[in-house]
Amino acid sequence: MADNKKAVNAITNMDEDFAQWYTDIVKKAELIEYTSVKGCMAIRPYGYAIWENIQRILDGMFKETGHENVCMPMFIPESLLEKEKDHVEGFAPECAWVTLGGSEKLEEKLCVRPTSETLFCEHYNHIVHSYRDLPKLYNQWVNVVRWEKTTRPFLRSREFLWQEGHTIHATAEEAIEETERMLNVYATFCEESLAIPVIKGRKTDSDKFAGAVATYAIEALMHDGKALQAGTSHYFGDGFAKAFDIQYANKDNQLTYPHQTSWGVTTRLIGAIIMTHGDDSGLALPPAVAPIQAVIIPVAQHKEGVLEKAGELLDRLKKAGLRAKLDDSENSPGWKFAEYEMKGVPLRIEIGPKDIENGQCVMVTRHNGEKSFVKLEDLETAAAEKLKAVHDGLYQKALENRERRTYSCTTLDEITKALAENGDGFVKAMWCGEEACEDEVKEKTGVGSRCIPFEQEHISDVCVCCGKPAKHLVYWGKAY
Amino acid sequence: MADNKKAVNAITNMDEDFAQWYTDIVKKAELIEYTSVKGCMAIRPYGYAIWENIQRILDGMFKETGHENVCMPMFIPESLLEKEKDHVEGFAPECAWVTLGGSEKLEEKLCVRPTSETLFCEHYNHIVHSYRDLPKLYNQWVNVVRWEKTTRPFLRSREFLWQEGHTIHATAEEAIEETERMLNVYATFCEESLAIPVIKGRKTDSDKFAGAVATYAIEALMHDGKALQAGTSHYFGDGFAKAFDIQYANKDNQLTYPHQTSWGVTTRLIGAIIMTHGDDSGLALPPAVAPIQAVIIPVAQHKEGVLEKAGELLDRLKKAGLRAKLDDSENSPGWKFAEYEMKGVPLRIEIGPKDIENGQCVMVTRHNGEKSFVKLEDLETAAAEKLKAVHDGLYQKALENRERRTYSCTTLDEITKALAENGDGFVKAMWCGEEACEDEVKEKTGVGSRCIPFEQEHISDVCVCCGKPAKHLVYWGKAY
Numbered sequence: 026m027a028d029n030k031k032a033v034n035a036i037t038n039m040d041e042d043f044a045q046w047y048t049d050i051v052k053k054a055e056l057i058e059y060t061s062v063k064g065c066m067a068i069r070p071y072g073y074a075i076w077e078n079i080q081r082i083l084d085g086m087f088k089e090t091g092h093e094n095v096c097m098p099m100f101i102p103e104s105l106l107e108k109e110k111d112h113v114e115g116f117a118p119e120c121a122w123v124t125l126g127g128s129e130k131l132e133e134k135l136c137v138r139p140t141s142e143t144l145f146c147e148h149y150n151h152i153v154h155s156y157r158d159l160p161k162l163y164n165q166w167v168n169v170v171r172w173e174k175t176t177r178p179f180l181r182s183r184e185f186l187w188q189e190g191h192t193i194h195a196t197a198e199e200a201i202e203e204t205e206r207m208l209n210v211y212a213t214f215c216e217e218s219l220a221i222p223v224i225k226g227r228k229t230d231s232d233k234f235a236g237a238v239a240t241y242a243i244e245a246l247m248h249d250g251k252a253l254q255a256g257t258s259h260y261f262g263d264g265f266a267k268a269f270d271i272q273y274a275n276k277d278n279q280l281t282y283p284h285q286t287s288w289g290v291t292t293r294l295i296g297a298i299i300m301t302h303g304d305d306s307g308l309a310l311p312p313a314v315a316p317i318q319a320v321i322i323p324v325a326q327h328k329e330g331v332l333e334k335a336g337e338l339l340d341r342l343k344k345a346g347l348r349a350k351l352d353d354s355e356n357s358p359g360w361k362f363a364e365y366e367m368k369g370v371p372l373r374i375e376i377g378p379k380d381i382e383n384g385q386c387v388m389v390t391r392h393n394g395e396k397s398f399v400k401l402e403d404l405e406t407a408a409a410e411k412l413k414a415v416h417d418g419l420y421q422k423a424l425e426n427r428e429r430r431t432y433s434c435t436t437l438d439e440i441t442k443a444l445a446e447n448g449d450g451f452v453k454a455m456w457c458g459e460e461a462c463e464d465e466v467k468e469k470t471g472v473g474s475r476c477i478p479f480e481q482e483h484i485s486d487v488c489v490c491c492g493k494p495a496k497h498l499v500y501w502g503k504a505y
Numbered sequence: 506m507a508d509n510k511k512a513v514n515a516i517t518n519m520d521e522d523f524a525q526w527y528t529d530i531v532k533k534a535e536l537i538e539y540t541s542v543k544g545c546m547a548i549r550p551y552g553y554a555i556w557e558n559i560q561r562i563l564d565g566m567f568k569e570t571g572h573e574n575v576c577m578p579m580f581i582p583e584s585l586l587e588k589e590k591d592h593v594e595g596f597a598p599e600c601a602w603v604t605l606g607g608s609e610k611l612e613e614k615l616c617v618r619p620t621s622e623t624l625f626c627e628h629y630n631h632i633v634h635s636y637r638d639l640p641k642l643y644n645q646w647v648n649v650v651r652w653e654k655t656t657r658p659f660l661r662s663r664e665f666l667w668q669e670g671h672t673i674h675a676t677a678e679e680a681i682e683e684t685e686r687m688l689n690v691y692a693t694f695c696e697e698s699l700a701i702p703v704i705k706g707r708k709t710d711s712d713k714f715a716g717a718v719a720t721y722a723i724e725a726l727m728h729d730g731k732a733l734q735a736g737t738s739h740y741f742g743d744g745f746a747k748a749f750d751i752q753y754a755n756k757d758n759q760l761t762y763p764h765q766t767s768w769g770v771t772t773r774l775i776g777a778i779i780m781t782h783g784d785d786s787g788l789a790l791p792p793a794v795a796p797i798q799a800v801i802i803p804v805a806q807h808k809e810g811v812l813e814k815a816g817e818l819l820d821r822l823k824k825a826g827l828r829a830k831l832d833d834s835e836n837s838p839g840w841k842f843a844e845y846e847m848k849g850v851p852l853r854i855e856i857g858p859k860d861i862e863n864g865q866c867v868m869v870t871r872h873n874g875e876k877s878f879v880k881l882e883d884l885e886t887a888a889a890e891k892l893k894a895v896h897d898g899l900y901q902k903a904l905e906n907r908e909r910r911t912y913s914c915t916t917l918d919e920i921t922k923a924l925a926e927n928g929d930g931f932v933k934a935m936w937c938g939e940e941a942c943e944d945e946v947k948e949k950t951g952v953g954s955r956c957i958p959f960e961q962e963h964i965s966d967v968c969v970c971c972g973k974p975a976k977h978l979v980y981w982g983k984a985y
Binding site for chain 1: 540574576577605608631632643666
């Protein structure tokens, strides 16, 4: 128990200092290590294994919806980036530029991709000529760079890993359908694999992706009441096609501009997992992406038969398709309990001489510490049920946090009061559609527009700010 | 047949102009497309799917041998790159340098990783303190950049994809064992998954990786008789540990320098596949990494029942675990035959009204055009047998090419004569171990040392060049 306490005390209490708690977790759970390159992290095996699980599940969902993986170059010549006016204005200020190759100055500087619309457009210009070439449904899993001033591991780093989907379609209808389809894929993934409830909606014009006609997003609420944009999907219309001269001959042999989309999620999702599910004992991982789903901890492992039995259970769990681990190291059980709590392993299985005598083991679920005795013959079914219970429990807890922290307001004063009394959270309030009001809400109350949710509600007739007729319900919040 | 001929004629004959044949294939089989960034290619879905299969198989082999995936930053500060003298001398001339972040000049320029030893060393310095922290067996799947002057898709590009393994061990013995283990993993992969026979050996000192004590490599012989280095594995001793001040407390609590390795294969393997197995009809893919292992082509598909039966066969092959495709497009069967030959699909299955009547289908193996009738009830077993036959056939053909093109020589004149009479190939000849002789062989005969093979033979007592006592048998060749 002394060991246990020591390890637990090593993390800052989350209600005392949430930011420090977060930093403690990413380091102590061995997700990342800092490097000498500011804003660039070394993702360690345990952190990367979470990303591999995210990739595997999402990649399957992309392929099921007809997408193919490709890989574009990481460099964008300045002249190519400049072809679409809004796009370059949005991204140029945060580009890292390569100006030297070996010892020679480059004739044209190359930006390290902050996103790859321009490269995909150049490629489409080469390969799309006829309606028979459409649609192209592409995705790539790559690294990108944005030269941020303030950085935090996973949440905002200069280099990050992501996937970027890029598709091109004959018609606007098809492209809009794709934009919505992929937002739904993201929402399903967040809810069913990460146990994170999300709000689906459209960004206001001031918050759109540079070059997009419309940006859709999923927004999640973190434990501290701040919002996190967990994924975006953009509809481009034919703006990029015009800028890059992409045309196809339609069935009547007339040259036509196609319509495009792009969509992405990043390693930021790992930050979302930490801040949605973590607690004062450390990480709490949703079973679908946990590198270790069940850890077996032998008790009194020096006693005859304990390690053999523990090994048997490990084999059975692995055979049942679980990512299981047996920790037979010299550390004390108490130390191990704390270690795997810190690492957020969903299910702990304890087995000692008395358990073996009684033909049972102990199962403890990470998210609520609930302990139960399970007959050894029921090992596999019980483990599967417990993992399901962990997923559902994490999701419910996150949903309850969001519901408790969602405030319906009809005036700016109500917003200020709700936030002061209950802490940060989502504010639901009506909006007239004017950017001036959006700015004023932010200035006076501190919350910005997060999205115009697809599921609209009617809270009042008028804009929360100017009192003129309201056009939309908007979710407002402070954002990561 | 007219269609068929047209498609086939579209590739240059390989014996006429092998380089142009290669370029034709990478474009016509839709593996890559050029971009406006010199030396950086867009890898298209069909090319990337080959890489995904390579990744999946190798990643499994790495994990089975105890390795974990991580991800280091893509940027290396100049001062970090400079810490190991030999290493920076080898790589600095071909680095791409980031000098601007947004509009601001960086205080220290950052190189885009050409390889990541320095980043792993910095990381080890942070996380390795005790013998309990060793070994660390890491790997990463990333992109790297080397500012080459002459570039060719897959074979030598400025940006390429690869995996780089980086491990750190308590003792030299363990590290050397790891270096050899991973070379063997590469050799097994090349032979069993890519059907490419390889020679395992050690590089001469002049050809070692910058900073290595020893570099091991696998060397393959391409169809045109040129050699291609298909994978390397390096033993670093404790040189990097000393340069980066990595020390661990051993069991006696004494500070000790650990020993390191690194090893890598790249998208170059796709070039090796093309140049080992391809022919005048296009690509020929080894079944283990072929994106489509079997293509079903309906004959007289407008006739009743043909497409239904073809669909049934597709379902059965997929259920049997094959990557199968049915092409029911409007193109003629002849066009389709040529198209999938070009794309190197190992097995073609034809089914028409007569076949259905006779309860059979036609199977054609890509590498030798062999045609056979198969009873429909034997579909799955026959397809599996045929795929095995394609693998074995490709391997045998490659091995025969290598054997036919391997020349044992005892004098420089014999080398010149063998190459002139039989074309490029591997030359087996003895060497005294002096760099001067290595240079002279290359100057006078055009072949450089490829490796000192692990399987030594005794061809003569003396060096092929100077006549002094020989130390090693060496494989010599012209290299890609």
